[in-house]
């Protein structure tokens with residue numbers, strides 16, 4: 001089951017990229033999965049900050065061309081071929097450290113930082129591999145910004161989908177000040193009742209996640225043509241989870257928002273059509 005969804009995800013995420021880029025994204029994906037599994041996987045209870053320090057020195061070793069195992073070697077090969085920076089990788093490990101010691105977020109600033117560490121970093125790792133279209137007139141900074149926004153949007157969506165599941169583990173990723181403003185408390189979340197207060201709170205959280213998806217959209221067209229399809233597919237598929245939360249009448253306590261196979265399949269041709277649109281050729285006043 002895990003393997004099948006893993007394969008399916010990998011196909012969704014890398015379809016149609018050049019083989020060399022596909023292998024590089026695969027290596028990054030595997031490293032991210034393994035990093036996440038350290039704190040989220042079956043042996044999570046054994047993971048201490050020291051274990052994360054060791055994981056970080058392995059990372060530094062592979063960046064220096066001294067991989068520890070075969071999967072590290074795949075990433076070592078990637079960083080030798082593409083101009084990937086080590087910082088977002090270190091930051092992702094920092095996010096896992098944060099997850100170990102923190103289970104509440106005071107406000108959106110704190111939550112944003114967490115989302116950057118665990119997901120915004122993925123965008124920054126991927127752009128140097130996917131490449132910016134040679135004809136793009138956008139600034140490199142604006143493309144990285146969009147990539148960052150896609151990671152944040154995905155993580156916010158993941159948090160909104162998993163409210164009930166996370167509460168069972170004693171975790172509440174929603175901003176405490178915004179909960180209080182909506183007249184909600186941790187107890188309401190543990191009780192898991194869908195009330196009008198909850199619906200209206202969720203509406204504003206979903207709106208914010210959509211704003212990050214909109215921000216991300218602006219960057220996808222600037223990517224090299226072969227990379228656009230998988231990124232569009234991933235964006236459209238993940239954003240649909242928000243629609244499903246609405247369709248479930250905001251019950252993210254006991255129902256997992258789930259995108260149907262049919263809707264997933266439908267997203268692929270839409271993604272493909274969008275991927276045909278590349279950078280606009282009209283000179284960009286921002287850059288000029």
Ligand SMILES: CC(C)=CCC/C(C)=C/CC/C(C)=C/CC/C(C)=C/[C@@H]1[C@@H](COP(=O)(O)OP(=O)(O)O)[C@]1(C)CC/C=C(\C)CC/C=C(\C)CCC=C(C)C
Pocket residue numbers: 013014025028029032033036118119120122123124126127143144146147148150151154155158216217219220223230231234
């Ligand atoms: C083509 C493409 C999308 C490539 C990215 C592939 C890649 C390297 C993915 C790594 C993802 C990963 C395993 C991260 C570890 C931390 C984590 C679990 C983050 C959560 C992902 C959702 O995973 P899932 O639904 O499986 O979560 P759980 O099973 O519940 O744990 C995240 C929510 C975030 C992942 C972030 C991205 C996929 C951001 C991708 C951004 C880009 C590729 C940038 C695109 C460029 C522009 C200009 C828009």
Ligand SMILES: Nc1ncnc2c1ncn2[C@@H]1O[C@H](COP(=O)(O)OP(=O)(O)OP(=O)(O)O)[C@@H](O)[C@H]1O
Pocket residue numbers: 001002005040241257258259260261
């Ligand atoms: N139909 C779907 N709609 C939306 N997301 C999906 C769907 N199928 C799989 N996913 C995504 O794939 C992830 C992993 O799927 P899997 O079946 O392994 O769930 P899981 O074991 O509950 O994941 P985890 O424990 O890592 O949160 C899910 O967390 C979800 O993000």
Ligand SMILES: [Mn+2]
Pocket residue numbers: 158162
């Ligand atoms: Mn999860």
